[in-house]
Amino acid sequence: xxxxxxxxxxxxxxxxxxxxxxxxxxxxxxxxxxxxxxxxxxxxxxxxxxxxxxxxxxxxxxxxxxxxxxxxxxxxxxxxxxxxxxxxxxxxxxxxxxxxxxxxxxxxxxxxxxxxxxxxxxxxxxxxxxxxxxxxxxxxxxxxxxxxxxxxxxxxxxxxxxxxxxxxxxxxxxxxxxxxxxxxxxxxxxxxxxxxxxxxxxxxxxxxxxxxxxxxxxxxxxxxxxxxxxxxxxxxxxxxxxxxxxxxxxxxxxxxxxxxxxxxxxxxxxxxxxxxxxxxxxxxxxxxxxxxxxxxxxxxxxxxxxxxxxxxxxxxxxxxxxxxxxxxxxxxxxxxxxxxxxxxxxxxxxxxxxxxxxxxxxxxxxxxxxxxxxxxxxxxxxxxxxxxxxxxxxxxxxxxxx
Amino acid sequence: xxxxxxxxxxxxxxxxxxxxxxxxxxxxxxxxxxxxxxxxxxxxxxxxxxxxxxxxxxxxxxxxxxxxxxxxxxxxxxxxxxxxxxxxxxxxxxxxxxxxxxxxxxxxxxxxxxxxxxxxxxxxxxxxxxxxxxxxxxxxxxxxxxxxxxxxxxxxxxxxxxxxxxxxxxxxxxxxxxxxxxxxxxxxxxxxxxxxxxxxxxxxxxxxxxxxxxxxxxxxxxxxxxxxxxxxxxxxxxxxxxxxxxxxxxxxxxxxxxxxxxxxxxxxxxxxxxxxxxxxxxxxxxxxxxxxxxxxxxxxxxxxxxxxxxxxx
Numbered sequence: 001x002x003x004x005x006x007x008x009x010x011x012x013x014x015x016x017x018x019x020x021x022x023x024x025x026x027x028x029x030x031x032x033x034x035x036x037x038x039x040x041x042x043x044x045x046x047x048x049x050x051x052x053x054x055x056x057x058x059x060x061x062x063x064x065x066x067x068x069x070x071x072x073x074x075x076x077x078x079x080x081x082x083x084x085x086x087x088x089x090x091x092x093x094x095x096x097x098x099x100x101x102x103x104x105x106x107x108x109x110x111x112x113x114x115x116x117x118x119x120x121x122x123x124x125x126x127x128x129x130x131x132x133x134x135x136x137x138x139x140x141x142x143x144x145x146x147x148x149x150x151x152x153x154x155x156x157x158x159x160x161x162x163x164x165x166x167x168x169x170x171x172x173x174x175x176x177x178x179x180x181x182x183x184x185x186x187x188x189x190x191x192x193x194x195x196x197x198x199x200x201x202x203x204x205x206x207x208x209x210x211x212x213x214x215x216x217x218x219x220x221x222x223x224x225x226x227x228x229x230x231x232x233x234x235x236x237x238x239x240x241x242x243x244x245x246x247x248x249x250x251x252x253x254x255x256x257x258x259x260x261x262x263x264x265x266x267x268x269x270x271x272x273x274x275x276x277x278x279x280x281x282x283x284x285x286x287x288x289x290x291x292x293x294x295x296x297x298x299x300x301x302x303x304x305x306x307x308x309x310x311x312x313x314x315x316x317x318x319x320x321x322x323x324x325x326x327x328x329x330x331x332x333x334x335x336x337x338x339x340x341x342x343x344x345x346x347x348x349x350x351x352x353x354x355x356x357x358x359x360x361x362x363x364x365x366x367x368x369x370x371x372x373x374x375x376x377x378x379x380x381x382x383x384x385x386x387x388x389x390x391x392x393x394x395x396x397x398x399x400x401x402x
Numbered sequence: 403x404x405x406x407x408x409x410x411x412x413x414x415x416x417x418x419x420x421x422x423x424x425x426x427x428x429x430x431x432x433x434x435x436x437x438x439x440x441x442x443x444x445x446x447x448x449x450x451x452x453x454x455x456x457x458x459x460x461x462x463x464x465x466x467x468x469x470x471x472x473x474x475x476x477x478x479x480x481x482x483x484x485x486x487x488x489x490x491x492x493x494x495x496x497x498x499x500x501x502x503x504x505x506x507x508x509x510x511x512x513x514x515x516x517x518x519x520x521x522x523x524x525x526x527x528x529x530x531x532x533x534x535x536x537x538x539x540x541x542x543x544x545x546x547x548x549x550x551x552x553x554x555x556x557x558x559x560x561x562x563x564x565x566x567x568x569x570x571x572x573x574x575x576x577x578x579x580x581x582x583x584x585x586x587x588x589x590x591x592x593x594x595x596x597x598x599x600x601x602x603x604x605x606x607x608x609x610x611x612x613x614x615x616x617x618x619x620x621x622x623x624x625x626x627x628x629x630x631x632x633x634x635x636x637x638x639x640x641x642x643x644x645x646x647x648x649x650x651x652x653x654x655x656x657x658x659x660x661x662x663x664x665x666x667x668x669x670x671x672x673x674x675x676x677x678x679x680x681x682x683x684x685x686x687x688x689x690x691x692x693x694x695x696x697x698x699x700x701x702x703x704x705x706x707x708x709x710x711x712x713x714x715x
Contacts, residue, residue: 035645039545040543040545198688198691202692203640204442207688208684208688211431227544227545227645230545230641231640234639238558238569238639240557240567244565254545256543256545260546260547260548262550
């Protein structure tokens with residue numbers, strides 16, 4: 001009798017719960033490079049951005065409770081998969097976000113698909129994530145190699161740089177970037193005269209730059225990122241590459257790289273990004289808040305992507321009333337809702353998982369044009385959202401072609 | 403393959419040097435790569451020299467060598483930021499500062515480990531390296547800091563087969579000088595003789611009235627200063643980042659093992675030699691360029707376990 005009364009009371013209490021807003025409990029993991037060459041473009045800055053997204057959202061939605069953890073994949077796909085597996089299986093993580101390093105991202109994307117959880121890629125670039133390797137559990141935010149190739153590559157060919165030599169990082173990201181840029185260059189009427197692949201995290205590029213010099217190509221395309229790009233550009237200045245008449249195309253350059261190079265060395269570099277801290281007042285205000293946790297640093301578009309991605313995920317979680325265990329259903333929900341966040345504005349997520357938003361062609365300022373710390377870029381052009389990313393039909397994504 | 407090539411060609415004729423090909427690579431490109439390899443080899447030689455001195459004299463496997471190289475580069479950056487002193491003063495000041503931290507480490511930690519197995523020294527210095535790297539990354543981030551080539555060494559000259567930056571030429575000259583100077587002091591002077599004797603039989607040498615512990619402390623400090631010197635030399639051309647040492651130190655250890663752990667001359671010659679071999683690999687098979695040294699190390703260890711110039715025991 002007592003038991004029945006107790007159970008009835010419990011049932012009554014639970015039934016009452018439905019009258020208020022549904023309690024939503026989720027756990028998010030930021031999987032990033034904390035200690036190696038991508039730690040400044042992702043790393044602790046991504047964790048800071050995640051915290052801000054959670055704080056902002058839960059302020060307006062007190063029924064949402066989010067637990068945040070982070071992990072270091074050390075740029076190794078096996079470590080990345082192992083952490084992802086553990087997080088999904090043991091630690092009950094619902095969403096993994098960030099992951100600079102395309103090799104790791106591709107591996108984690110497979111894990112998310114197998115476990116039917118969610119993976120939002122902000123840090124990695126390979127366009128294969130929404131191409132042949134796409135799946136219904138992965139969303140690719142921020143940027144990808146096709147967008148970079150189309151932005152920077154096409155712009156440079158149009159200004160006369162029609163012969164290219166590639167310096168490529170020898171792993172998934174470098175190969176993807178080289179492939180997409182080659183296609184963009186050839187489409188715009190240019191020619192690729194040579195390429196060389198270097199191991200990830202190379203210190204010394206003199207040998208490769210020498211090969212690039214003797215190729216006599218007008219443009220040396222740097223299909224690498226982070227410390228590798230910084231070293232390539234620094235040493236190219238040493239070897240008089242630009243003075244000798246060749247120009248450098250930094251296919252993936254972040255504000256943190258420009259800070260590391262210094263404006264005297266980096267000036268004139270043309271690059272494509274989808275978010276810059278100094279573009280408008282909203283970005284500047286956000287950056288000031290972010291800098292409370294990351295003093296002296298400037299946020300990159302990857303950090304902005306983490307903030308925006310988590311915001312959109314939490315909106316979808318609320319719309320689904322907290323039923324987030326089916327990854328495919330949540331991703332479908334995210335694709336059905338248009339996105340709207342302070343950093344990227346209004347946008348959509350396509351069927352192949354690609355988040356689309358405008359891209360911007362920037363040029364690095366000369367030292368005398370820079371008025372305050374972090375004043376790195378001037379905007380050269382805006383590429384509207386429907387042109388910035390690879391057309392849906394051209395991606396060979398099984399979700400689209402069926 | 404064309405067999406006619408002209409060596410002693412007057413300056414204005416150099417542009418018309420006839421090219422011949424070796425294994426499909428034009429000779430011009432090859433000579434350029436060999437020179438680049440020599441320049442990289444000089445960094446390897448400088449760093450492996452420090453390691454060889456420390457191991458040969460102290461029997462400590464100094465795994466924090468890469469972090470001390472990084473500290474030298476960071477010291478150069480900080481000296482520039484806080485006192486405005488540029489590259490040339492930093493070449494002297496930074497090694498001294500980092501050398502002093504080395505002496506502190508030796509007095510605080512290492513002196514208790516000499517009688518123990520090598521492994522303890524390795525573990526301690528490895529832990530210290532992680533600490534230094536973590537602290538640097540915490541304060542400065544991982545992207546790196548800007549440091550430019552000094553005015554007097556900017557630019558370069560066109561040698562015909564390649565463009566040689568002045569700074570790189572300076573790197574070869576400076577490291578040859580420092581390497582030869584160190585070898586000379588250790589192998590040919592009285593001080594070096596005391597040092598070598600103290601390593602073999604410290605008790606006996608002490609009995610002669612020589613302050614052995616102080617010599618050992620200063621030797622460790624000198625080895626660390628050598629690493630920091632290499633760091634200052636690297637700052638203008640390599641990215642000054644907290645992980646710059648850990649990327650390099652594994653290769654340098656392979657160099658020292660190939661050359662023979664205790665041999666000073668072995669470290670120098672192997673450093674330059676392996677730089678050249680790595681440079682050639684970058685031409686013929688670039689993807690393997692960061693593994694070729696380890697392949698060679700495996701082969702050498704199979705054939706001559708003590709290393710090419712090493713002494714047994």
